[in-house]
Amino acid sequence: MALIVGGGAGPARAAVGAPGVAIPLHGLDHACLDARYPALAGPWVVGCGPEGRVDRALSLRTGVELRLPVPAEAPGLAEGLLLLVGPVAGVIRLDEAGATLLDLPQVRTPTLAPPATDGARGALLAEDRVSAWALEDRVRTTHPAHPVGWYPPALAGQVLAWVEDGGTDGEDVWMLPLDEQDPAPRPLSAGPGHQRHVVGSGDTLAWVEPGALVIQDTRTGEARRLPVDTGFSAPPTLWGQVACWEERPAPGPEGARDGVDIRCSDGLDAAGPGHQRWPSRFGPWLLYREGDQPWLRTAADPPDGAAAGALAP
Amino acid sequence: MTRATATSTLVGLGTLGAAGAFLVLDPAGPTAAAWQGAALGGGAALAGLLGAAGAGGALLQRLAPDLLEDERGLLHATVLGLLLWGLLGLLLAAPGLLSPAVARAIPAVLAAGWLARPALRLPRPPAVALLVGAVVLLPGLVDALAPPVDTDELYQHLALPSQILAEGRLVGGPLHPDGSRPQGLHLVYASLLALGGQGAPRLFHLLLAALCLEGTRLVARAWLGRGGEVAALLLAGSATYLQTAGLAANDLPAALAALAALDAGLRGRALPLALAGGMALGVKYTAGGAVAGALLAARLPWRARVLAGLGALLLVSPWWLRNAVEGLHPLFPFAGWPTAPLHPDAPGALGLRFQYLEKYGAGRDLAAMLALPWNAVMTAQLDGFRFLGRLSPAFLALLPAALLAALPWPAPPDPRGPLARRLLLAALAPALFWALGPHWLRYLLPGLPLLALALAAGLPAAPPAGPPRLARRLVLLCLLAGLPANLGPQLQRAADRLPAAMGHEDPARFQARLHPPAASVAWANRHLPPDAVVALLFDWSTALVDRPTLLGSVEDHVPARHWLLTRGPHALDDLRAAGATHLLVGSVRFLPSVYPFLSETERQATMQAPLDQLEALLLTQATLIHQQGGTRVYRLDPSPSP
Structure with a gap:
C-alpha cells in the first residue's frame, strides 16, 4: 500500500459559518461533473475544481482548505474520508494537517454509481452484482443483484442496501445483511411504484417511497414514514436519524409554484426565493446549493443526531 | 494447363488464402462479431447497389440507352435507381406499409431490372486510380464499421430510417421536424438498415462515395480528356469530401446525382437531367445550386432546360404536398415555424430563426x-x-x-x-x-x-x-x-x-467516449419500461435510443426551443399529452461569444429563456432518475388531477 500525501493545508482560519446563519461558500462554486457534489464528508465540505472533479476540501471546524492528492469524479464519503474506486482506488483521509491517500487494489469492473463508505467498510455496485468489504481487506465479496445505476449503495449498521431494478414495477430497495454467514439479498421496500434513493448513516437507513420518506433503524427494524413529496431531484441526506430532503411546495392559488426548499426532520431548513437544492447534512451543518453556489446553514442549537429521530418532521 | 497457368493459379490461391487466414487468425484482427457485422452490412450494401443499378439501368435502357454506352452508365443507372427506390419507399410508407420485411424486399424488387438485361458497362478504373481510391477511402471503411457516434447520423441519417421502420410510415411535424424534409434517401437507408443493420447504409454510402470519385474521373475524361482526371484528385485530396465517406450522410449522394445531371445535360439529354436533378434536390435542398448549374451548362434549348428544371421540381413536390397536407409549410422545417404562443401564458417564438448564417465562415x-x-x-x-x-x-x-x-x-x-x-x-x-x-x-x-x-x-x-x-x-x-x-x-x-x-473496444464504451450522452442512453435502454416514449430535449442521441422518441435537436436546438417558447409553462404537459413518458435532457449553453450578432435581449429571449423555462418545469413536473455528465434522464410525473 502506498501512502501519498496531498497538497498542503491552506492557512487556518476560524470555523466556517455561525449558528443560525446561512453563508455562501466561495471557492467551492465550480460545478461538479456529478451534481451530487459538493457534499459533506463529516465536518468537511468536498468540492470541485474547474475540471468538475472533486479535488478540494474545506474544514468547517477550522476553515483549513486542502487539495486532495488525486481528484475523483464521484467518491464515496464518510466522516473525514473519501473512498475512490476504479483505476485509481484508495482512501483519502482528511486531516487539518493534510490529506493522505492510502492505495487500495484497483477496481477494474465498471461501477454503476459512486461507492459508499461508512469509514470502515466500502460498497459498490456493478453490473449484476453488489459488493461490500472492509476497507483494510484486499478481497471484495460480491453478491448477485440487478442494481440500477446512478443510485449509490448505502451502508448502515450491518446492512448494505441498494436500489434494484424492479422491471415494469419500478425500482425497489434491496438489502443484504452483512453479519450473516451466508447472506442473501432480499427486498427491503418493494411493490408498485418507485422505491429508491437509499442513504445510510450510523445504524440508520432512509429511502424514498411514493409520497413518503422512510427512516429505518437497522438494529430494531423500526421505521418511520414521513409523508413528504421528495426524491424528484436530489437524494435525501442522513446524519444519524436526522434526515433532510428537497421539497416541492404545493401549487399556489393559480397554479404558480414557489421554488424548491430543503426541510430537515429536526426542524432545520433552507428556504427562500429561488431553489435550494442538493442537501448534505452533518451535525449542525446543512450544505445546499442555489444554482451552482454552495451555501452552508448552521443550526442555531447543536442538534443531537441520535435523538433527532424523535423529532416531528 | 500450362506451367505458367498452374503457377499463376497457385500464386493466386496462395496469396488469397494466406491473406484471408492471416486476417481471420490474427488476434489483433477483427473479432467474429466484427466479421459478421461487416459481412452483413457489406452484403446488404452490395445488394442495394445491385438493385439500384438494375432498376435504373432497365429504365435508362428505355429512356436514354446512350447514357449506358460507356463506363459512365453505372453512375446514371445508380442515380436513377436511387430515385426509384425513394419513390417506391414513399408509396409504401405513405399508407404505413413500410414494415422491415417490406423494406428488406425493395432491393430485390429493384434488382428485377436486371431481367431487362440493361447494357450496363461497369467502370474499369486503372490500377493507380484504384490505389488512390483505396487509400483515401480506407478511413471511411473504418468509420462505417465502428459504432455510430457522428452527430448527423445520430439525429438524422440513422435515426429517421429507424423511426420509419419502427412506425412503418414517415414521421414528421414539430415532434419530428427533420422527418418533414424530403426523405427519399432515408427511405433507401431504411431498407438497408432492415437488411444489414447499421453498417449497411454506411457501407452503401461508402460505395456511393467511391462511385462519385470514379464518376467524376469518368465524366472528366469524357469531356476534358485524360488530363481532366485531376478533377477526381481534387475531391480525393479534400477532407470535406472524405470525412463523411463512411457515414450514412446525404451530401455525397446529392453530389453524385448532381454529377449525373451535369453529364446528362452536357450530353443533351433532358429527361435524365430532370430525373437526376430531382434526385439531387430530393436528397438535399442545398443541391439546388448544383442542379441549377447543371441546367445552365446543359447543351439543350432554353425551353428544354426550363422543362427539365420543372421536372426536377415535380419530383420533389410530393414532399411539399405531404407537408401541406399535414398542415405544415411546404418547406418545413426550413421555413414555417409558427411563432404564435399556443397557450396564453407562453412567450411565443417571435424572433426564433432556423439558422444563423452569421455563425459560420469568416464573415458576410x-x-x-x-x-x-x-x-x-x-x-x-x-x-x-x-x-x-x-x-x-x-x-x-x-x-x-x-x-x-x-x-x-x-x-x-x-x-x-x-x-x-x-x-x-x-x-x-x-x-x-x-x-x-x-x-x-x-x-x-x-x-x-x-x-x-x-x-x-x-x-x-x-x-x-x-x-x-x-x-x-x-x-x-x-x-x-x-x-x-x-x-x-x-x-x-x-x-x-x-x-x-475491429470489435476490440466495447461499443458502449466507445460511444460514451466519443459521444458522452451515450452512457445515459445505454442506462435508459436498460432500465426504462419497454413502453416508454422518450422526448429528447437539447440532445441528439435519437438513433441510440431503443424506444420511440420525440423531438431531438442539434446545434441551435430549434425544435426544443420552439416547443418551450410556444408552450411556456405547459411544455411538459404537452409533451406528456403527445405520449412522452420520459425525458433525455442534454446540457447546452448558448454563449454570447458564439452569437455575437444577437443583442443580449434577443439571446436571452430566444435562447436562455427556454433553457430556464425547462429547468423550472423539470423541478416541478418531472423526477430525475439518472444523470451522467451533462445528460439527465427524467421520468415525467403523472399529470396533476384537474
Missing part, C-alpha cells in the same frame, strides 16, 4: 465575400464554425486558370473555351448558392464535383512535354501539399476508431 460583408475563396481554402477549420471542413489548396490554385480558359482571350482563344465556359457556369451556380447560405464546406459538397470539373477544365491540354506538362506536375505537387492537412485527420480518426471497428 463585402470584403469577406470577396475573400471567400481564399478564406474557405486557407483558413477553414475541420472542427469549428469557420467553414467546418477543409479543401485541397489545388481548388484555389486552379481558379485563375479556369477563369482564363473560359475567356475568349488571349487570341487565339482556347479551343476548349465553350466547354470550359459551360463547366464554369455549372460550377458558379453552386458556388454562389453556397456563398449565400451557411458557410460550411459540406454544404458545398453537392456542387463540389462540378467545381472540380470546372477547375480541371482550366488546365492546359496534355502534350508529352513542355510547360503544360510541367504545370500538371505542379498541380500534383499542390495536391500533395494539401494531403497532410486533409488526409491526416482522417487517418488519425481512423486509428482512434479502428479498435472499435
